[in-house]
Amino acid sequence: MINLKIKTLVGAAAFAATAFIGGTASAAVFTYGFDGVTNNSVLDTSIAESQASVEVEDQGGTAVSFKFLNTAVLPMSIVQIYFADGSLLDFASAVITNSGTAFSPGSSPPNLPGGTFSADYATDADSNPGGKVNNGVKDAGDSVTVTFNYAGSSMIADVIKGLNDGTIDVGIHVQGFASGGSESLEITGRCDPITEICGPGVNVIPVPAGFPLLLTALAGVGILSRRKLRKTA
Structure with a gap:
């Protein structure tokens, strides 16, 4: 009887975890960084790599947004943005x-x-x-968001896979450095948040914001069940 209760409880918890992930994954924000490709200046490239990012997010199942940001710790401005794609985005x-x-x-x-x-x-x-520099993504509060409808039957999962395997390319041109130089960078930061493995071909699986709390609750359920077993024994 006790074993049946525990199995039922664990099964229900597993179902809740699955439903939780499935219900929130579409609202996940995928954050990518950039790697320098011109490397005109080691310092400027390092600044741009550490400060520039893009947040990729599904918009109602019909479109996807790319929000470009700059932490602006040191002077720089994202002034041009480029996209290349096979068939996933409706430009x-x-x-x-x-x-x-x-x-x-x-x-x-x-x-x-x-x-x-x-x-x-x-x-x-x-x-x-x-x-251009003043009109670009120059300050920490600045951003520019480019939103595309999905092409054909594409979905957010296809776009994320495309970003990870190189089907979709995104590049930025950065100016406004203290040196007066400029740098070009391309999207990178393709990391699985669970395995922490990074690189081309890594499929990113979103971890919903509240998922760690759910795991904590499930761990508590497991501890409680083990205590009940020991008392019965």
Whole structure:
């Protein structure tokens, strides 16, 4: 009888964990970093790699957003953004949302300077008024979000897989360094948060924000069950 109760309790807990993950995974935010490709300056490249990031998030199952950020500890500004993709994103549907920035569709040059891919879509910080650096992602409170509809039957899982295996490329051009130089970077940081394995081909599995609390609760259930067993014995 006790064994049956424990099995039922564990089974219910496992089902709750599965439902919890399934119910929140679509709302997960996937954060990626960037690696330098031009490396004109070791210092500038290091600054950009440590400060620039992009948050990838599903938008209602019909679109995906890419939010570009800068911690702005040291001077720099993301002034151009480039995307390349096989068939997962509908670039014609692109919507740019500026927050403290002024980006518009199109870019000159049309491809990431020194980059490893040809861009299918690009956006550029406006030159006027204020200049590209001031209109780019320059301060900690700045961001620019580019949202695309999914192409065909694609979903967030396909986009994340594409980012991890290189099907989707994202690049940024950074200016505004104290040195006066510029650097190009491409998306990286492809890490599985559970195994902490990073690199091309790693499929990132989102861990919902409240999942650690659920695991703690399940551990408590296990301890309680073992105590009941010892008392019965």
